[in-house]
Amino acid sequence: MSMEHRERRRWCEEISKINRNLNDDGKEKPNNPFDVFNKR
Numbered sequence: 001m002s003m004e005h006r007e008r009r010r011w012c013e014e015i016s017k018i019n020r021n022l023n024d025d026g027k028e029k030p031n032n033p034f035d036v037f038n039k040r
Helices: 005-023
Strands: none
Touching: none
16 A cells, blocks of 8 residues: 555554444454554
């Protein structure tokens, strides 16, 4: 990808948000050890 770091990071964040919404089944999810910014 030929994007600036900030733009690439934002793009990845948006895609992650979409994926979380698509995968949401209404159940409580375990904490993600890789989510250092607590975006969930």
